[in-house]
Amino acid sequence: MALRPFGDPELLGRMSRIIRQHSTNARDVREVLLEGLALPDARQVLDLGCGFGFWSEALARRVSGAARFVGVDVCAGTAEAYVERLRAAGREAQFVCRDLSSAVLDWPSASFDVIIAGYSLYFFPEVLPEVARLLVPAGVFVGVTHTQQSCRDLLAVVGLAEDDPGLVELIGRFSVENGARELERWFVQVQRVDYENSLVFSRGHFDELWDYLCFVLEVALATGRRGFEQLLYYETKVRAHLADLQEVVFRKDDAAFVCRSPRWP
Numbered sequence: 149m150a151l152r153p154f155g156d157p158e159l160l161g162r163m164s165r166i167i168r169q170h171s172t173n174a175r176d177v178r179e180v181l182l183e184g185l186a187l188p189d190a191r192q193v194l195d196l197g198c199g200f201g202f203w204s205e206a207l208a209r210r211v212s213g214a215a216r217f218v219g220v221d222v223c224a225g226t227a228e229a230y231v232e233r234l235r236a237a238g239r240e241a242q243f244v245c246r247d248l249s250s251a252v253l254d255w256p257s258a259s260f261d262v263i264i265a266g267y268s269l270y271f272f273p274e275v276l277p278e279v280a281r282l283l284v285p286a287g288v289f290v291g292v293t294h295t296q297q298s299c300r301d302l303l304a305v306v307g308l309a310e311d312d313p314g315l316v317e318l319i320g321r322f323s324v325e326n327g328a329r330e331l332e333r334w335f336v337q338v339q340r341v342d343y344e345n346s347l348v349f350s351r352g353h354f355d356e357l358w359d360y361l362c363f364v365l366e367v368a369l370a371t372g373r374r375g376f377e378q379l380l381y382y383e384t385k386v387r388a389h390l391a392d393l394q395e396v397v398f399r400k401d402d403a404a405f406v407c408r409s410p411r412w413p
């Protein structure tokens with residue numbers, strides 16, 4: 149099922165800007181999490197849940213000019229933006245629209261040198277055996293995700309601790325806390341790289357906080373199939389909770405798992 153917020157490149161760009169603008173960590177998350185990843189010989193790169201190419205763009209700076217990118221996403225709305233973004237980075241790219249939660253992918257075994265899933269694997273953790281199969285033996289898989297604790301933190305500071313629409317459970321399908329355990333079934337080497345961050349919104353920016361929250365809640369609600377009308381209920385509750393606050397601060401910690409030596413299924 150395509151999630152509505154992910155089909156809108158403008159909205160995604162706006163969310164990226166809000167996150168950057170309110171982060172305490174001044175470094176780009178991609179720079180930190182991909183630091184030291186040398187991929188000069190990589191020719192085939194697969195981006196799972198690619199969106200508009202946030203992670204492919206960063207990888208493009210680390211692979212040779214001959215590398216070709218394939219971005220896969222259930223949401224076709226970002227296809228053009230994905231290919232365009234890679235073209236602007238000087239790389240050829242193809243977009244494939246498909247649901248990654250259905251088990252078997254079409255490519256032959258050992259088709260890719262690098263596979264990345266940035267902020268997406270919790271939507272389709274079922275794909276991991278296929279990731280191991282599709283990677284060449286010397287290849288690398290990078291899975292980027294959030295901490296469940298950050299999600300709890302966010303809900304608590306906006307007054308929704310008791311009303312989680314399924315966010316903690318969604319991220320819990322592949323989170324910083326449990327990612328290594330799941331990945332070690334499919335890779336011999338799993339190394340974790342942390343990105344510590346908090347988001348700070350002062351009172352004058354509470355509208356941006358609400359926009360960000362709305363995006364997050366909408367994704368969690370859709371995944372939980374509980375309907376969008378519930379957002380109205382959340383909005384009333386959050387606005388009442390924020391009424392007396394001057395500032396909202398919450399953790400937004402992410403990590404990448406860099407995985408090598410796939411165990412072929």
Ligand SMILES: C[S@@+](CC[C@H](N)C(=O)[O-])C[C@H]1O[C@@H](n2cnc3c(N)ncnc32)[C@H](O)[C@@H]1O
Nearest residue numbers: 154197198199202221222223247248266268271
């Ligand atoms: C949080 S976004 C991350 C997008 C991009 N990787 C980034 O970091 O900007 C998650 C992406 O996963 C995609 N997605 C969710 N469920 C999917 C599924 N079952 N199959 C394929 N893609 C899916 C969404 O459409 C969305 O583009």
